[in-house]
Amino acid sequence: MLEIKELVKKYGKFTAVDHLSISVGKGEICGFVGPNGAGKTTTMRIMAGLLNATSGNVIIDGVDVTKNPRALREKIGYMPDFFGVYDNLKVTEYMDFYAGAYGIPYKERGPIMDNLLEIVDLAHKKDSYVDSLSRGMKQRLCLARSLVHDPELLILDEPASGLDPRARVEMKEVLKQLQEMGKTIIISSHILPELAEMCTEVCIINQGKLAAQGSVQEIMHKLSQKRIVHVRPLKEMDKMLQILKEQPLVRAIVENTKDVEFDFTGTDEQLANILKQLVVADIPLLSFKEKEGNLEEVFMQVTGGEGV
Amino acid sequence: MMNPVLRREAITSLRGWKNYAVLTFYLLMMTLGAGIFFYASVFQSYRFAFDPQTIVYLYVVLAAIQMALVVLSVPALTAGSISGERERQTLDLLLVTKLSPFSIVIGKLLSSMAFVLLLIISTLPVFSIVFYFGSVGIGALLGMIGFTLTTAFMLGGISIFFSCIYKRTVVSIMLVYIITGVLCFGTLILAALHIFVRSYQDPSMAEMIVMLIPNPGVGFFSLVDSQIGTNITQEVLYNGGNGTQSSFILWAAKNIWMLHMAFQLVVGSIFIILAAGLINPVREHKQKNKSTQTKKKMKKEKKGEE
Ligand SMILES: Nc1ncnc2c1ncn2[C@@H]1O[C@H](COP(=O)(O)OP(=O)(O)OP(=O)(O)O)[C@@H](O)[C@H]1O
Ligand SMILES: [Mg+2]
Numbered sequence: 001m002l003e004i005k006e007l008v009k010k011y012g013k014f015t016a017v018d019h020l021s022i023s024v025g026k027g028e029i030c031g032f033v034g035p036n037g038a039g040k041t042t043t044m045r046i047m048a049g050l051l052n053a054t055s056g057n058v059i060i061d062g063v064d065v066t067k068n069p070r071a072l073r074e075k076i077g078y079m080p081d082f083f084g085v086y087d088n089l090k091v092t093e094y095m096d097f098y099a100g101a102y103g104i105p106y107k108e109r110g111p112i113m114d115n116l117l118e119i120v121d122l123a124h125k126k127d128s129y130v131d132s133l134s135r136g137m138k139q140r141l142c143l144a145r146s147l148v149h150d151p152e153l154l155i156l157d158e159p160a161s162g163l164d165p166r167a168r169v170e171m172k173e174v175l176k177q178l179q180e181m182g183k184t185i186i187i188s189s190h191i192l193p194e195l196a197e198m199c200t201e202v203c204i205i206n207q208g209k210l211a212a213q214g215s216v217q218e219i220m221h222k223l224s225q226k227r228i229v230h231v232r233p234l235k236e237m238d239k240m241l242q243i244l245k246e247q248p249l250v251r252a253i254v255e256n257t258k259d260v261e262f263d264f265t266g267t268d269e270q271l272a273n274i275l276k277q278l279v280v281a282d283i284p285l286l287s288f289k290e291k292e293g294n295l296e297e298v299f300m301q302v303t304g305g306e307g308v
Numbered sequence: 309m310m311n312p313v314l315r316r317e318a319i320t321s322l323r324g325w326k327n328y329a330v331l332t333f334y335l336l337m338m339t340l341g342a343g344i345f346f347y348a349s350v351f352q353s354y355r356f357a358f359d360p361q362t363i364v365y366l367y368v369v370l371a372a373i374q375m376a377l378v379v380l381s382v383p384a385l386t387a388g389s390i391s392g393e394r395e396r397q398t399l400d401l402l403l404v405t406k407l408s409p410f411s412i413v414i415g416k417l418l419s420s421m422a423f424v425l426l427l428i429i430s431t432l433p434v435f436s437i438v439f440y441f442g443s444v445g446i447g448a449l450l451g452m453i454g455f456t457l458t459t460a461f462m463l464g465g466i467s468i469f470f471s472c473i474y475k476r477t478v479v480s481i482m483l484v485y486i487i488t489g490v491l492c493f494g495t496l497i498l499a500a501l502h503i504f505v506r507s508y509q510d511p512s513m514a515e516m517i518v519m520l521i522p523n524p525g526v527g528f529f530s531l532v533d534s535q536i537g538t539n540i541t542q543e544v545l546y547n548g549g550n551g552t553q554s555s556f557i558l559w560a561a562k563n564i565w566m567l568h569m570a571f572q573l574v575v576g577s578i579f580i581i582l583a584a585g586l587i588n589p590v591r592e593h594k595q596k597n598k599s600t601q602t603k604k605k606m607k608k609e610k611k612g613e614e
Contacts, residue, residue, distance in 0.1 A: 048404050050589045069590050070408070078404045084396035088323035089316065100312030101405035145401070 001026040001184045002047075002153060007056035009042050009208075016042045018208035019056070024186060024201065026152075029179055031195035031202040032188040035303050039208040040188040041081055044157050047186070048078040060153060074102070077146035081157040081188075085130040085138060091122065094130045095145060102149035116144040120174055136167035143174065154178065156187045160194065172198055192299040206303040228291040229271065232259040234284035243281055247274055261291065312407065313415025318422070327423060330385065334377050334427050338434045341373040342366065364536050367438040371452055374431060375459070375528050378424055379488060382460045385423060386467035387480035389416040390587060395475065403589055410584040417464045417580060424460040428453055448535040455531050455565060458572040459524065463488070465576035465583070472586035488524065495523040513545055517560050517567070522575075527568030534562055 002024040009017040017039040024030040034040050045051040047058050049069030058065040060072050085094065092113060099109040117123045120140035125133060133141060139159060146154065159175075160168045175198060178185060189195050195202060196216045204211040204219070212219050233240050241260065244250050249266040264271055275288050321327045349362050390413075393399040402412055438444050463484060470480035499519045520526045530541040545561040560567060 045400075050400055050403060052590055070406075073404060073406050076404070078400075080397070080400050082397050083401055084398050086316070086320055086396070086398065088320040093316070093319055097312055097316045098401070098405060100309070100315065101402065101407045103309070103406050105309070142401075149406075 001028075001061060002030075002186070003057075003059040004043070004047075005057045005059065007043065007046065007058060008054045009039070009046060009051070010054045016208050017046075017053075020205065020208065020210055022203050022210065022213060024184060026184055027179070027182055028200045029175070029185045029187065029198055031192075031199035032186055032205065033190065033192045033195060033202060033299065034188075034205040034211075035190055037207075038190075038205045038303075040190075040205065041157055042208075043205075044078070044155050044186070044188060045080075047155050048076060049073065050078075074149055075152050077149070077151035077154045079142050079146045079154075079156045079159055081161065083142055085133075085141075087129075087131050089130050091117070091126050091128055091130055091133075091141065094141065095148065098145045099148045104149065112148060112150075116147050119147075119177060120144045121170065136163050136170070139163060139167075139171070140174065143171075147178075152184060154183050154185045154187075156185065158188055158190075160189065168194070204299065204302050211302045227264045227271075228261055229264050229289070230259060230261050230291045231278075231288050232286045234286055236283050239281065240278060240283045243277055243283075244274070250274070259287075311411060311415040311418060313402075313412055314418045314422070317415070317419035321419070321423070327385070330381050330423075331427065331430060334381070335430060335434075337373055337377060338370060338431045341369050342434055342437065345369050363438060363441040364444065367435075367444045367448075368532050368536065370431070370435060370438070371532055372528070374428070374452075374456060378427070378456055378460055379463065379524070381427075382420060382424060382463040383467045383481045383484035386416065386420040386464045387471050387484060388477035389420070389468055390471040390583070391475050391477055391480065392471075399587070400589075403587065408584070409588040410581075412587065413468055413580055413584045416468055417461070420464045420467075421457060421460050424457065428456060444535060451531060451535060451565075455528070455569060458569045458576075462572035462576040462579075465579035469579040469583040469586070472583045491522050492525040495519055495526070513561060514557050516545055517557065517564060520564060521567045521571050524568065524572075527565045527571075530563070530568075531565035534565065 002022075004020055004022040007017050007020040008015065020039070020043060022030075032040050032044070042051065046053050047060070047065060049065055049072060053066045056066070061075060063071055065072055089097070095113045095116070096109055099112065104112065114123070117126060120143055122137060122140055122144065125137060130138070130141065139162075143156070143159060146156075156175075160171045163171060175185060175187070179198075187195065187199070192202070192204070200215065201213070202216055202219055203213045231240070231244075237255075237260075241253065241255065244253055244260065244262060249264055249270055251263045251265065253260060253262045264274075271290075275285075278285060278288070345366050349365070390399070393402065403409070407415075435449065439446070439449070466487060467480060467484050470483050471477070474480050474483075499516060502515065502519060526541070533539060533541050539562065541564060542558070542561045546558075
């Protein structure tokens with residue numbers, strides 16, 4: 001569906017995108033992650049035909065965007081990171097305007113608009129003025145707008161930025177729905193965990209270069225040498241510590257008053273084995289779990305500890 | 309299908325206050341002009357009577373006010389059309405659609421021309437006074453409307469062009485006013501200099517005509533002049549020229565306004581095409597890079613000279 005080959009974008013002497021190569025299959029949701037200034041927006045603008053690449057190709061459905069940007073307009077839905085709306089325009093008129101801009105005949109616009117406003121949960125705001133909508137609503141409206149021409153590929157630049165947690169969840173729901181509709185989605189964010197659960201594939205880019213690509217699990221396995229495990233016994237702390245200290249794969253044990261954290265470098269089976277040993281030794285455990293937030297650490301590691 | 313940009317502009321401008329303000333001001337000026345004219349020419353004359361010959365000058369006054377208002381308002385209403393979209397961050401959303409940069413620009417131009425048409429129609433009642441007395445015919449009115457619209461086309465085109473370059477609308481408006489000023493007075497000065505330089509050899513009529521075609525003031529004057537049958541333009545040009553003239557040149561001297569309309573259409577189209585090129589994102593950057601490079605080169609060369 002989408003193939004980026006050796007893409008380079010230079011602003012003067014500064015290289016914003018540096019020989020980036022990515023490929024995304026049909027129906028996938030690809031998370032595009034990187035710290036501020038990584039080149040996400042630049043890459044996405046090139047994909048959308050809003051910016052010339054310095055060199056390299058972006059091929060969508062077999063057609064090269066860099067050579068023929070106008071041919072692909074119909075296939076791409078683009079939502080920029082920052083956008084505005086017009087004054088004195090109602091939601092339906094706003095949608096109607098963009099439907100017209102995509103050459104959709106008057107007759108077909110009504111049902112398309114109703115359907116899209118339903119999907120992004122704005123049907124009740126149909127007759128409101130767009131500039132009176134809240135930020136989250138505007139964001140959803142812009143998403144609906146990018147869908148008027150039923151594009152196959154959606155390029156969404158930080159669609160969840162500036163939204164409160166509730167609105168983020170709603171945005172994710174909408175994206176899941178779109179995935180079920182069979183759209184290929186590229187979505188950028190500078191927060192990896194935010195994308196982890198919904199993306200089938202993640203590309204981490206840093207300073208214009210591809211730092212890692214693959215499914216979330218693959219990236220985790222490839223990049224994290226250690227996993228942090230958190231154990232909380234009801235009692236018999238000393239006995240548990242002794243067992244843990246005997247394990248070759250366990251390192252850097254940190255004792256707190258009621259619980260223990262350690263770094264683990266083995267496989268899932270080996271970790272399960274440790275749990276088994278603790279249980280066999282009759283230690284009453286309240287919890288035994290891998291600590292969350294590793295994803296963030298992975299991200300920090302990959303991107304050299306800059307940003308988030 | 310109607311140009312979506314034009315359609316949207318129509319919807320939003322009917323809801324905004326800006327166009328109503330311009331329209332009100334416009335009607336006020338026209339009525340005021342007519343009022344002052346009546347006061348000065350009719351009620352001040354001790355017979356308190358209408359002289360149809362005088363009414364002809366009411367037409368001239370009204371046409372002149374209309375022209376001045378269009379020249380002032382078109383840049384003010386159009387010079388923010390693209391920079392406004394940029395500032396509001398809606399331009400990218402427009403550029404990723406199937407609309408070509410050209411149709412975006414045309415939509416903007418048509419919406420300001422539609423507004424000018426609205427202005428013209430709204431002042432028809434005032435103009436009807438003139439027709440009532442039969443001083444000027446319908447043909448003259450159509451000529452007037454045509455001339456006003458081509459003026460709006462050229463000024464609108466130039467305004468949109470600057471709107472693509474400058475972020476600040478005021479800068480674009482001022483530049484269009486300056487260009488209008490240069491066309492009005494610059495060409496006159498040029499023509500005067502030409503007469504001065506060539507005084508021993510009498511400048512040819514054709515040369516004078518060519519120099520005055522771009523002048524909107526001369527264009528407007530010649531329009532009204534030919535409509536009310538005074539033919540001052542032709543006489544002035546004829547006296548300036550020497551020898552016998554071909555019939556085409558005589559026609560041109562009488563109808564400089566038609567040539568000016570053609571000039572406006574050509575210039576307007578050129579600026580529109582340039583504007584479309586400027587907002588085309590994919591071509592835009594190549595041009596930008598080139599122009600900055602050439603600027604840098606020029607700077608270097610200047611430094612070298614110093
Ligand atoms: N028009 C421009 N001129 C010069 N440099 C630019 C321009 N646009 C972007 N850059 C630079 O290119 C780099 C990449 O910017 P980009 O906006 O693509 O980053 P990003 O990954 O989207 O960051 P963020 O998470 O902040 O949105 C930045 O260092 C930025 O300063
Ligand atoms: Mg960005």
